[in-house]
Amino acid sequence: MSKRNPKEKDIHRLRGSWNVVFNLIAGIFAFLCVFPFLFVVIISFTDEGALARDGYKLIPSQWSLEGYRYVFQNGEALLNSYFVTISVTVVGTLISLFITALYAYAISRKSFKYRNFFAFLAFFTMLFNGGLVPTYIVVTQLLGLKDTFWALVLPLALNAFYIMILRTFYTTSVPDALIEAGKIDGAGEFRIFLKVVLPLSLPGLATIGLFSTLGYWNDWFNALLYIDNPNLVPLQSMLMRIETSMQFILQNSQNSSLSLGAMQNMPQDTARMAMVVIATGPIIFAYPFFQRYFIQGLTIGAVKE
């Protein structure tokens, strides 16, 4: 694009009043998108007694760290869930990248005789699926994954959509000539893939990897379906179960030596909201830095074949 001279730039601009209106529309909507998170952060720092008195307030009458203190003191379950989520996310993303990168590369190569068949094999799964019940039966009864780590990893490991995105990426950013040159130099297909194609498609892999990471981090559905073992409960699923588990702690402490007063002081609402903040915090802080990869993925994804 040629550089415009300043005069031209001026007529490009919106008139001042419209610019203000547009800024207001975008600004207000952006604020509304962020606001609920801020509100939950505020609640998590509110004193439990103040909550009981006034409800959830934007400016609480009394601040408190009690919710966080409670979460960290009784934190084995939280720590364990963090560990489950992180392991599932890391292992899952690596597996997902491995499978997707290979599959997409093979069907992007014109020299692969069966590329159309395998492209269709992937594409058809976007049009039709067996539904929840047969999938559940295959995973639990045929593969025997119920209550295992792999029930959280494998169902999300591949997605035809990612394959399509990555294939588009390969065909647009890795020139055929480069691959041919590698072949003339006597490199095998695997070697070319590792040494030539992968380094050139790092941004594409990063996009897929980040989508996958987000998918694993935010997943609760597979845990809802397949996990009963409390040691395998990921963060999001723990947030779901926390209602019942708080009541469980309460009931149990009735039998133990805890005094009635200590129980009533248990910061239920604030502790819950503190957990929401702790579970979402990493994403909220990380996403602005990775945003461009998601934008890239979304825009490539919207481009058809």
Place this chain on the structure above:
Amino acid sequence: MIGGFLKNLFKNKVMLLMVLPGTLWFLFFAYLPMLGTIIAFKQYRYSRDGFLASIVQSKWVGFDNFKFLFSTNDAYVITRNTLLYNVAFITLGLILSVILAVVLSEIANKKLAKVYQTGMFLPYFLSWVVVGYFAFSFLSMDRGMLNQITGWFGMDPIQWYSDPKYWPYFLVLIFLWKAVGYNSVVYLAAIMGIDRSLYEAAMIDGASKWQQIRSITIPMLKPIITIMTLLAIGKIFYADFGLFYQVPRDSGTLYSVTNVIDTYVYRGLKTTGEIGMSTAAGLYQSVVGFVLVMTSNYIVRKVDKDSALF
């Protein structure tokens, strides 16, 4: 002939090895479940001899599961809910995302526009569980913000989680809150890709900003709008499970307005144990969904070949 096939296989062995892990995954997590939909025509009994034995030994009942499903009021309610919500999501979502994309593209201060965009993108990164908590902070009966606000006007607190009449609005609002920001990204990227010289020519002819948006931006967005809408129509029989399950906190009194095909199938599997009927509902969803994608794509191909998906 067979020799030629084997020779071809050998010639492509590296590529075949590359697609092997993915093919296995598709086999187990996509194609076997497709075959498994045969359960919809059976009275499923779990057999200890394993997966295949369970399917083969279960009694064949033909279309009985479907007959039961469609004789209940549920089939009507879940179909209606799924379709109507999706129609609202698609139309309102499209209008709002395009408006936001145009607004963002016209903002003079690009740094500020980027900040707005980052803010709008946030809900996309949150799980429905977390969104459910957000909703609760507004809708809790005794502590929520909404009842505080209605309290200022002297209204009695409302039990939001047990009154179905408000939920269609809540669900549409919450969906739009989560989806519009990231959908607008796609349109914004398309706007950025429009040739600037078109606008320059329009300005020389004295076109106002509004005229430029109407006669250049929107027409140039038409192909991408068509594709996005087509994709959405293909999925109109699928609902976002998290939105309809987590956000209303699985509240039974709200089922009349929150039960969609996906939640119905889930509850059939996990809560009520009606495996046959649940599979039947899932197959009904897949088949109608498939027909919808194929038809909408066919229509678009007729009208404008370049906008078709495949």
